[in-house]
Amino acid sequence: MGDEGEEINGYKIIKEGEAEILFPSSNSVFYNKTQINNRDMSIAVLRTFIAKRKEEHAAMLNRKGKSERKVSEGIPSGPTSKEARTTQDVQVNGDCEVQLNRSLDEKEESKKITSWKGPGELKEPKVLEALAASGLRSLRYAREVDGIGQVVALDNDKASVETCKKNIKFNGSVACSKVEAHLADARVYMLIHQKEFDVVDLDPYGSPSVFLDSAVQAVADGGILMCTATDMAVLCGGNGEVCYSKYGCYPVKAKYCHEMALRILLACIESHANRYKRYIVPILSVSMDFYVRVFVRIFTSASAIKDTPLKLSYVYQCVGCDSFHLQTLGRTTTKNNSVKSAPGFGPVVPQVCSDCGKKFNMGGPIWSAPMHDQEWVLSILANVKAMKDRYPAYDKISSVLTTISEELHDIPLFLSLHNLCATLKCTSPSAVIFRSAVINAGYRISGSHVNPLGLKTDAPMEVIWDIMRCWVKNHPVKAQPPDQSCSVILSKEPKLEANFARAVASLSKAQAKKVARFLPNPESHWGPKVRAGRKITSKHASLLGPQVVNESLGHEEEEGPSHLVAQEDSQISLEGDEPAAKRTKTDDCSASQS
Numbered sequence: 036m037g038d039e040g041e042e043i044n045g046y047k048i049i050k051e052g053e054a055e056i057l058f059p060s061s062n063s064v065f066y067n068k069t070q071i072n073n074r075d076m077s078i079a080v081l082r083t084f085i086a087k088r089k090e091e092h093a094a095m096l097n098r099k100g101k102s103e104r105k106v107s108e109g110i111p112s113g114p115t116s117k118e119a120r121t122t123q124d125v126q127v128n129g130d131c132e133v134q135l136n137r138s139l140d141e142k143e144e145s146k147k148i149t150s151w152k153g154p155g156e157l158k159e160p161k162v163l164e165a166l167a168a169s170g171l172r173s174l175r176y177a178r179e180v181d182g183i184g185q186v187v188a189l190d191n192d193k194a195s196v197e198t199c200k201k202n203i204k205f206n207g208s209v210a211c212s213k214v215e216a217h218l219a220d221a222r223v224y225m226l227i228h229q230k231e232f233d234v235v236d237l238d239p240y241g242s243p244s245v246f247l248d249s250a251v252q253a254v255a256d257g258g259i260l261m262c263t264a265t266d267m268a269v270l271c272g273g274n275g276e277v278c279y280s281k282y283g284c285y286p287v288k289a290k291y292c293h294e295m296a297l298r299i300l301l302a303c304i305e306s307h308a309n310r311y312k313r314y315i316v317p318i319l320s321v322s323m324d325f326y327v328r329v330f331v332r333i334f335t336s337a338s339a340i341k342d343t344p345l346k347l348s349y350v351y352q353c354v355g356c357d358s359f360h361l362q363t364l365g366r367t368t369t370k371n372n373s374v375k376s377a378p379g380f381g382p383v384v385p386q387v388c389s390d391c392g393k394k395f396n397m398g399g400p401i402w403s404a405p406m407h408d409q410e411w412v413l414s415i416l417a418n419v420k421a422m423k424d425r426y427p428a429y430d431k432i433s434s435v436l437t438t439i440s441e442e443l444h445d446i447p448l449f450l451s452l453h454n455l456c457a458t459l460k461c462t463s464p465s466a467v468i469f470r471s472a473v474i475n476a477g478y479r480i481s482g483s484h485v486n487p488l489g490l491k492t493d494a495p496m497e498v499i500w501d502i503m504r505c506w507v508k509n510h511p512v513k514a515q516p517p518d519q520s521c522s523v524i525l526s527k528e529p530k531l532e533a534n535f536a537r538a539v540a541s542l543s544k545a546q547a548k549k550v551a552r553f554l555p556n557p558e559s560h561w562g563p564k565v566r567a568g569r570k571i572t573s574k575h576a577s578l579l580g581p582q583v584v585n586e587s588l589g590h591e592e593e594e595g596p597s598h599l600v601a602q603e604d605s606q607i608s609l610e611g612d613e614p615a616a617k618r619t620k621t622d623d624c625s626a627s628q629s
């Protein structure tokens with residue numbers, strides 16, 4: 036974890052990873068030590084990116100060599116891009132087949148690879164930390180990631196840039212040669228540096244929405260956009276209209292809201308990318324502590340962006356029970372070997388829920404294609420394990436990555452066993468028993484890193500309810516009024532006879548090996564922090580803890596309040612852009628579930 040050391044001349048020295056940072060004790064520059072998990076995860080992704088980039092470059096050189104040899108020997112080249120296009124993961128939408136994951140054809144694959152700078156040389160990746168504050172993250176990247184190129188740290192706040200420049204010097208020669216700090220509005224800077232950065236890192240206060248349009252343009256082809264959002268109350272349905280205005284998606288309130296938040300952010304980034312004939316390929320999407328963070332690669336292809344509607348879905352969430360259904364925006368049809376795009380058929384649900392008779396809320400459109408790339412996830416996890424000592428947040432990030440590696444990546448959103456039981460007002464089967472019944476019925480099921488109680492499955496809702504009906508037959512419940520969802524669901528006879536015998540795969544590999552998958556917070560007040568420049572008052576005690584508040588008030592008495600930016604207490608804004616009271620109102624939909 037980050038070490039907070041001594042205090043000299045109004046500065047605290049904080050060590051995190053290999054970087055040592057001077058922070059003004061006055062909260063004039065932002066620092067949140069809980070984001071160590073976020074920074075460690077980003078370093079792990081960066082290290083993997085550098086390794087994969089080298090592999091891709093070598094593959095590109097190899098291909099180039101082969102095709103040049105073929106040309107010189109007069110051998111015709113392979114199939115055309117249309118011939119090579121294959122169809123995978125066919126899902127049925129109405130009477131039509133929808134292709135969710137058409138694999139990239141050979142031509143696009145080679146375009147992706149040739150996007151690296153020159154054919155002969157592979158330059159070290161250039162990184163932009165667009166919202167850098169003290170520069171801690173940039174300095175960690177420069178000092179800890181081998182093979183990294185120049186790191187540009189921006190902030191539009193003068194005090195932050197001055198502190199960042201001090202910190203660059205404070206961190207010695209490697210930092211001085213690699214990191215530069217500039218006072219700039221990140222949006223303008225990214226617009227005038229199009230496709231210049233192999234990595235763009237966005238870590239804003241609250242929502243990243245205003246930075247996305249320029250960020251997707253600043254990433255080089257094949258590069259990575261890393262993006263945090265901490266406005267969880269908005270993304271999780273606390274204020275649907277605000278979410279729509281910021282992200283172009285309607286959230287629905289449900290247990291899966293944190294995964295929905297990830298998928299809203301991904302859909303939003305894709306929509307900005309599409310404006311510039313670009314598209315995203317998510318490699319890792321994480322819900323951790325009090326925020327979500329996505330890592331996506333960005334490519335350019337006018338033809339690939341036609342597939343975007345196949346990767347987006349509306350969500351129908353029943354207001355009476357836990358049933359939810361997804362409807363893709365688009366579909367494809369194949370006629371005489373040619374693939375055509377068309378709007379999806381709908382609606383996929385009747386006017387009222389066929390399980391309980393209540394209405395549906397409709398949310399979205401969300402990203403419904405995979406939000407992780409399993410090969411990347413395994414490589415990142417392997418890197419983290421191999422360099423355990425170089426990750427101060429090793430326990431947390433390795434447990435999150437392990438859980439992600441065991442998720443069913445082709446199943447968007449999840450069910451909560453506790454919620455199913457709360458709907459039926461019955462006792463809960465253990466997760467192992469429930470998972471066994473799903474597996475024994477012929478379906479797949481996995482956990483979710485987002486929620487320890489989340490279950491991802493391809494079993495249709497009617498099968499889930501049949502399993503629960505069978506469970507209730509053996510564990511009877513009290514009769515409820517006939518109009519209640521539970522009464523309607525339980526009034527139907529199950530069509531399937533559930534088999535609760537323990538199935539071999541009912542425990543994940545990590546569970547079977549007793550590898551930690553979810554860790555408690557290491558200390559209290561492990562959450563968002565007050566924005567830089569905001570006056571810390573007694574009202575922040577629930578957020579920061581009484582000790583931090585007392586220390587801060589003590590400073591004020593010693594130094595006088597003039598160095599603090601005056602701020603009406605009623606306008607207190609957190610890093611998550613939501614006052615504490617508002618966050619608690621949306622209870623588990625905005626609270627951290629780590």
Ligand SMILES: C[S@@+](CC[C@H](N)C(=O)[O-])C[C@H]1O[C@@H](n2cnc3c(N)ncnc32)[C@H](O)[C@@H]1O
Nearest residue numbers: 065166167168172190191192220221238239240
């Ligand atoms: C949450 S802090 C960044 C924390 C940092 N990435 C870290 O890991 O410690 C957000 C920063 O964005 C800066 N910022 C806000 N709007 C900006 C803009 N338009 N351009 C550049 N910086 C901006 C703020 O001054 C603040 O320092």
Ligand SMILES: [Zn+2]
Nearest residue numbers: 353356388391
């Ligand atoms: Zn229902």
